[in-house]
Amino acid sequence: MQIVNEHRRKDIHNSDIPTVCAACEARHGGVCGTLTPDQLLDLSRHSTRRSIEPGREVIGQGETTDSYANIINGVVKLSKVLADGRQQIVGLQFAPDFMGRPFTRESALTAEAAVDTDICCFPRTVIDRLVSEAPGLEHRLHEQALKELDEARDWMLTLGRKTAQEKVASFLYIIATHIDPEKGTANEFDLPLSRADIADYLGLTIETVSRQITKLRKDNVIRIENSRHVTVPSLDRLMHVAGID
Amino acid sequence: MQIVNEHRRKDIHNSDIPTVCAACEARHGGVCGTLTPDQLLDLSRHSTRRSIEPGREVIGQGETTDSYANIINGVVKLSKVLADGRQQIVGLQFAPDFMGRPFTRESALTAEAAVDTDICCFPRTVIDRLVSEAPGLEHRLHEQALKELDEARDWMLTLGRKTAQEKVASFLYIIATHIDPEKGTANEFDLPLSRADIADYLGLTIETVSRQITKLRKDNVIRIENSRHVTVPSLDRLMHVAGID
């Protein structure tokens, strides 16, 4: 099964016509924005909010997916594995991304929470029905797909052509720009990924990631506490090291 | 400018109501299938068929795009470059793919013909208008985006976690399965890419690509003539070398 830990379900009958998805409550830029109040109510009625602890699998590679979800907060890793166990993280999703694969029941990848993550789940039947009723919803999902495609292609450049040093700096830059979406770029943040996860994201080994982080620290590009909390004195400098022009 | 070589324009007034795009003529699985005969006529009237010679740029990174296109035959490379010139091919498009980036005027990548390629161009104004009139068209574009996303993520696994040998075998497998879409997988074909292009696609150097191709030949996984014409005795064997389970 894909959803791990049912947390609570908001009683939607307290609000008459919600202006946001009742289950999601706040910030959920996912799909709700394009719906009419009636459709939103419909969706809320079928939504479930869930909390997922780090390392817990949301959807396994090859399993059938019966739901979509908005990420309310937290970070989700999307990864693929080779038969012999080599693993590659092919994307990270942050709040308020929409997760799920329209128009196919089979998932080509594994989704796993990287940190404590809350998601708001919708059964696929409801989304599929709403898509056919509200053309704006398909447009919204289409834009999400295009955004993920752009990110994937940017990352291909990183994987194929950057040095270990540039890869690690690129990763830190991604986190700085995504971890706190309302603030935009942040120069202080906690890494949502372990060294092993970072290695899987960058196509490197744990040891190489560790060494490169040490090097960035020694070069005063970053400061680091508890191996997770990062401070970036100059984001321009970080970008430069990352090879981003 | 993005389109290079105007070839000819079909006189669409000869046919009354076309059942396929008149400019595209045959095989053009791109977008036409979802349109009504009237819309198809509309589209055909504004379409232009063009031929592009190898190495010719269709759309440059950072330029504004004023058109979409169906690939009628040939292969188009999509690539990104770093400031210092390092290049990564982030996707290949084959007939009958639809090319172009909905909802944004700025291209994040460079599109360039790999071999002699014919495309059928539509002005973005026409496509954007048809999208708002025909919901099926957006669905078609959405599916194209999802297909490209899947391919990009598969390739990220190749770039991040496979050896040079596996990368080259994976590339040959991609070509075998895409070069001739109506036949499905082919075990004899011409490579549409030079060694330099293959290297840019695989995140390797020319020399490494050449050595790995030589090794595949010596191991009897492939036969090769003129450095471009490839025969694959056993596609299963090739898949196995490519690390595809």
Add this chain to the structure above:
DNA sequence: ACCCGCCTTTGATTTTGATCAAGTCGCCGA
């Protein structure tokens, strides 16, 4: 046919990052 230029191959050497192998740090529970 011959030459020239480009693409490809092959060889020698170097470099980067992987692998193997110990530590160290920090956190949680006894």
Add this chain to the structure above:
DNA sequence: TCGGCGACTTGATCAAAATCAAAGGCGGGT
């Protein structure tokens, strides 16, 4: 407070691919 365990770091060595360098081959033009 003390272990113990998991995550991270650091060091030594190795291997894969990059780089540097020099030939081949193939095709197009004269």
